[in-house]
Amino acid sequence: MSTVADRSLGFFERLSDRVSPILVRELQQAVTARAFAVTLGVASLVVMMMAVAFTWTDSSWRGGELGRDALGWCVICLAPIAVVVVPLQSLTGMRQEVVGGTAEQLLLTKIRPSRVALGKVAAGLAQFTVYLGVFAPLFGLAYLLRGVSFGSILLILYFGVLSNIAATAFAVAMGSLGKRRNQQQAAQALASIVLFSTSTGLMGGGYELIREFDQLLRAPEFWPVVLTVTVTFVLGTWLAVLVATAVLSHPYENRSTPFRVFGVGALAVGALWLLFVMDSGNRPESAGYLSALLALLLFPIWLWAPCEEEALSPRVRSYVPLRAGLLVAPFLPGGGRGLLYAVVLAALGVALATALPFLSTGVVHRSAEYATAAWLYAPFAGGLARAIRGRLPEGKRWSVVTFTTTVILFFVFALGAQVVLIFSRYASASSWNVLHIFNPFWTVFDGGPGWFHIAALVVVAGLLLLAGLPSIFRGMREVARAAADRRALVD
Amino acid sequence: MTESLLEVRNLCRSFGSMRAVDDVSFVLERGRIYGFIGPNGAGKTTTMRILATLDVPDSGDAVLEGLSVLVEPRKVRDRVGFMSDQFEPYANLDVLQYLDFFARAYGLRGRERIDVVRSVASFCGLDSFATRPATGLSKGMGQRLHLAKTLLHDPSLLILDEPASGLDPRARIEFRALLRELSAAGKTILISSHILAELSETCDGVLVIEQGRLMASGKIGDIARSVRDRHRMRMRVLGEVEHAQRFLVVQPQVHEVRVVETSVEFEFAGDDEAAAELLARAVAGGLRIVEFVAQGANLEEIFMTTTRGRLS
Numbered sequence: 001m002s003t004v005a006d007r008s009l010g011f012f013e014r015l016s017d018r019v020s021p022i023l024v025r026e027l028q029q030a031v032t033a034r035a036f037a038v039t040l041g042v043a044s045l046v047v048m049m050m051a052v053a054f055t056w057t058d059s060s061w062r063g064g065e066l067g068r069d070a071l072g073w074c075v076i077c078l079a080p081i082a083v084v085v086v087p088l089q090s091l092t093g094m095r096q097e098v099v100g101g102t103a104e105q106l107l108l109t110k111i112r113p114s115r116v117a118l119g120k121v122a123a124g125l126a127q128f129t130v131y132l133g134v135f136a137p138l139f140g141l142a143y144l145l146r147g148v149s150f151g152s153i154l155l156i157l158y159f160g161v162l163s164n165i166a167a168t169a170f171a172v173a174m175g176s177l178g179k180r181r182n183q184q185q186a187a188q189a190l191a192s193i194v195l196f197s198t199s200t201g202l203m204g205g206g207y208e209l210i211r212e213f214d215q216l217l218r219a220p221e222f223w224p225v226v227l228t229v230t231v232t233f234v235l236g237t238w239l240a241v242l243v244a245t246a247v248l249s250h251p252y253e254n255r256s257t258p259f260r261v262f263g264v265g266a267l268a269v270g271a272l273w274l275l276f277v278m279d280s281g282n283r284p285e286s287a288g289y290l291s292a293l294l295a296l297l298l299f300p301i302w303l304w305a306p307c308e309e310e311a312l313s314p315r316v317r318s319y320v321p322l323r324a325g326l327l328v329a330p331f332l333p334g335g336g337r338g339l340l341y342a343v344v345l346a347a348l349g350v351a352l353a354t355a356l357p358f359l360s361t362g363v364v365h366r367s368a369e370y371a372t373a374a375w376l377y378a379p380f381a382g383g384l385a386r387a388i389r390g391r392l393p394e395g396k397r398w399s400v401v402t403f404t405t406t407v408i409l410f411f412v413f414a415l416g417a418q419v420v421l422i423f424s425r426y427a428s429a430s431s432w433n434v435l436h437i438f439n440p441f442w443t444v445f446d447g448g449p450g451w452f453h454i455a456a457l458v459v460v461a462g463l464l465l466l467a468g469l470p471s472i473f474r475g476m477r478e479v480a481r482a483a484a485d486r487r488a489l490v491d
Numbered sequence: 492m493t494e495s496l497l498e499v500r501n502l503c504r505s506f507g508s509m510r511a512v513d514d515v516s517f518v519l520e521r522g523r524i525y526g527f528i529g530p531n532g533a534g535k536t537t538t539m540r541i542l543a544t545l546d547v548p549d550s551g552d553a554v555l556e557g558l559s560v561l562v563e564p565r566k567v568r569d570r571v572g573f574m575s576d577q578f579e580p581y582a583n584l585d586v587l588q589y590l591d592f593f594a595r596a597y598g599l600r601g602r603e604r605i606d607v608v609r610s611v612a613s614f615c616g617l618d619s620f621a622t623r624p625a626t627g628l629s630k631g632m633g634q635r636l637h638l639a640k641t642l643l644h645d646p647s648l649l650i651l652d653e654p655a656s657g658l659d660p661r662a663r664i665e666f667r668a669l670l671r672e673l674s675a676a677g678k679t680i681l682i683s684s685h686i687l688a689e690l691s692e693t694c695d696g697v698l699v700i701e702q703g704r705l706m707a708s709g710k711i712g713d714i715a716r717s718v719r720d721r722h723r724m725r726m727r728v729l730g731e732v733e734h735a736q737r738f739l740v741v742q743p744q745v746h747e748v749r750v751v752e753t754s755v756e757f758e759f760a761g762d763d764e765a766a767a768e769l770l771a772r773a774v775a776g777g778l779r780i781v782e783f784v785a786q787g788a789n790l791e792e793i794f795m796t797t798t799r800g801r802l803s
Binding site: 106 | 571592
């Protein structure tokens with residue numbers, strides 16, 4: 001039996017001096033796991049069988065599209081590996097670390113939770129690359145058999161890698177969720193459903209996908225489409241990593257700032273996309289719809305921010321930047337600062353829909369009304385949430401209660417408004433009434449809000465904001481004090 | 492004079508309406524082993540987690556080598572090794588790979604990392620287990636691996652939560668020897684355990700906690716004296732032990748005298764000065780004394796006296 005003294009460090013131990021230790025450890029575990037060897041063996045066998053089958057098939061069969069068939073089989077085989085096998089392995093690993101307490105032990109080291117999540121995503125990608133290597137002969141054969149271009153193969157590989165990264169990040173996030181066993185099982189079940197259905201969709205549409213990729217390669221929209229898909233995958237991955245990071249961090253650590261930065265980051269990416277991907281003719285219209293869509297997608301972030309507890313935790317207070325000012329404060333945790341954040345985000349969202357197209361093309365499309373109305377719900381709902389939260393005791397669970405109550409209130413008012421209008425006042429559902437301000441869906445989607453409707457929203461949001469002003473000021477003052485305390489410590 | 496390493500000041504931590512840690516203050520000195528005892532749910536683990544920066548107090552603070560666990564948790568983590576009661580090593584990694592991963596996680600690189608992993612593994616007696624799967628170790632060896640992982644970054648304070656739980660007698664004895672070596676190397680150790688007899692043999696000091704409150708702290712002997720007004724003493728004599736018994740029963744501050752083989756055991760209510768006088772009188776009275784000792788402090792007795800079996 002070898003001893004510690006005579007055991008030389010292997011490739012992986014040497015590698016961990018240069019790359020993430022999480023990545024190295026995941027790979028070490030994977031290569032020694034029986035499941036990996038079995039899957040790899042099965043994949044190699046399948047590749048060999050398909051290669052033999054396609055080589056022996058008459059090339060005139062299927063109208064000379066044998067190469068496309070081979071590529072289609074590559075997609076069918078690789079899709080479950082990219083979005084099910086590798087991600088579920090990451091999910092299981094993450095869950096075991098959380099349940100077994102290793103995730104907490106890692107918090108005591110120099111590895112930050114974000115590195116844990118990113119390391120797992122990187123390990124997933126490394127594993128997928130190995131599988132791609134196994135399938136490489138089949139890709140080569142598909143090209144040689146004709147019927148597919150080199151560009152199509154590259155595009156499939158590119159989207160395969162993107163899908164794998166996003167699916168693994170999603171799986172890692174789901175694997176980290178849940179404190180109780182039933183919550184963990186629910187998260188795992190949800191992840192499995194999403195990943196399996198995505199895989200099934202990709203497998204079913206494999207041939208169609210190749211045809212569309214062929215067309216896309218020749219289309220003028222090639223780069224816009226590729227960039228749009230890439231940006232969407234990157235944002236999705238970023239969000240999933242943030243979720244995993246937040247869950248792995250302790251509750252008293254700063255879990256808000258990354259999400260708040262993500263909100264602004266998503267708007268910035270949207271602005272860049274409009275400026276550099278979208279042509280100027282369609283930019284004003286796209287700006288409005290994109291901004292409205294972002295208002296809807298980012299709603300958990302801008303609504304959660306005002307629902308948080310008002311005070312900074314002792315741990316976060318000790319991390320407040322020394323020169324914390326107005327620019328930093330909205331990004332720090334706390335409900336008062338969260339309300340300010342909601343206002344800032346809404347202002348940026350409205351600017352994306354109006355100022356950006358106006359400054360770059362001189363035109364503001366009517367879709368900007370939708371965006372403005374949608375974003376006005378941020379200070380509106382935020383002000384309401386802050387008013388509720390201020391009346392509840394301290395404690396994280398009351399923040400959850402506030403968030404849920406605010407969402408429920410909106411649904412109740414939305415339904416109530418419809419009922420009052422239709423049954424009591426016999427008014428047409430399409431005529432706007434002040435009650436509709438409680439109904440974001442009606443206001444935004446039913447015939448367009450119009451500037452009068454927006455003015456009404458501004459008034460209500462303004463009143464709620466006025467009520468929330470003391471909380472905002474308290475939040476700002478707390479940050480200023482914490483920064484001063486830290487400066488005093490440093491000096 | 493020993494140097495203080497950790498100062499805990501008025502630590503409080505509540506979970507809802509339950510006060511898990513209630514105004515706890517104590518000081519740990521460098522190079523000493525401290526037992527942390529209390530009933531289940533007394534607040535031991537919560538206190539330990541706060542000291543390890545895994546939890547934050549509602550009020551109060553703990554300062555380790557001048558660093559607050561609240562203000563500078565990252566620096567504190569460099570100085571604390573926390574061995575939780577939960578240990579589930581990674582599958583498909585051997586012992587050395589497991590330690591190497593954590594060494595890298597603690598920021599060790601290159602030659603230094605290799606040397607540290609080897610020396611820590613050797614210290615913990617894992618030499619011949621280097622290539623064994625980390626998940627395939629016995630409970631005792633698993634605890635050694637857990638301890639080895641905790642030592643990788645050379646912490647000055649070791650916080651061990653129930654490390655001896657589930658170990659067989661041999662593993663316990665070996666583990667205890669490891670702790671003594673660590674203490675001799677200058678490490679301060681705070682160890683919680685339900686096996687009080689074992690703690691009394693290992694620890695220099697003890698902290699007794701119940702319902703989140705620190706009921707007693709200090710050296711075992713000092714606490715024993717503070718919680719009861721009598722010490723149990725033993726006198727071994729040559730010749731007639733009954734003669735010694737007759738002598739003792741009439742002495743002031745002496746109670747409950749009984750003969751045990753060639754010795755006489757009794758409760759003594761006096762201080763060290765009175766004990767010296769008693770010994771002098773016994774010698775003058777013609778007793779041929781070969782042993783006159785205060786019985787070793789009994790941690791179980793301290794525990795039962797200072798706690799009331801209440802849970803938070």
